[in-house]
Amino acid sequence: MQRKLALLLTLTALVLALAACGGNKNDTASESPAGSPAEETASQEIVINATTWxxxxxxxxxxxxxPVKLTLNNTKGAHGIEIVGQGIEIRGNKSKVVxxxxxxxxxxxxxxxxSGHKQMISKLVVS
Structure with a gap:
């Protein structure tokens, strides 16, 4: 009886853990899918290619x-970009109009x- 209860509790914990690991819908809500109105209003596109470090x-x-469409293109590895102090982050091969x-x-x-993560720094000059 105790084995069945332990198994049931373990399975319940596993199901809850997997449900919690589901995608965060808010993370992609501000990203512009292809053909969206926000993308169409962008005057230009800047493609940022990220490779190993x-x-x-x-x-x-x-x-x-x-409005400019920023596109992150991971050519090698898994990367994201953050524009420091602006609350703008793009992860994976996605775009955002900013x-x-x-x-x-x-x-x-x-x-x-x-190991080279800290060296992945660039500038964005807005003028």
Whole structure:
């Protein structure tokens, strides 16, 4: 009897743990799927290619106060980008339409990707 109860409790805990690991719908809600109205209003697209511990450019430029589609392309490894202090994060091979005021912002990898993770830093110059 105790074995059956222990098995039942273990299975219940497993089901709850798997349900908790389900996708976070809020994480992708602000990302623009292809063909969405937000994507259509973007004036240009900036593609950020991420590879093993590096972005393809040390600096990216975009116009101020203008919607721009930022696209993260993981060419090697699993990476994400965060624009520091702006609450903007893109994970995986996804896009997001963003509008920023003039300034210089730091972009860094937001997914721990290995020993060179801390070196994955670039600039976004908005003018």
């Amino acid at each position: 590096a972005f393809d450019k040390t600096e990216y430029d975009m116009p101020k106060d203008t 509008t920023l005021p003039a300034g210089t912002y730091e972009i860094h990898c937001s997914i721990m990707c290995g």
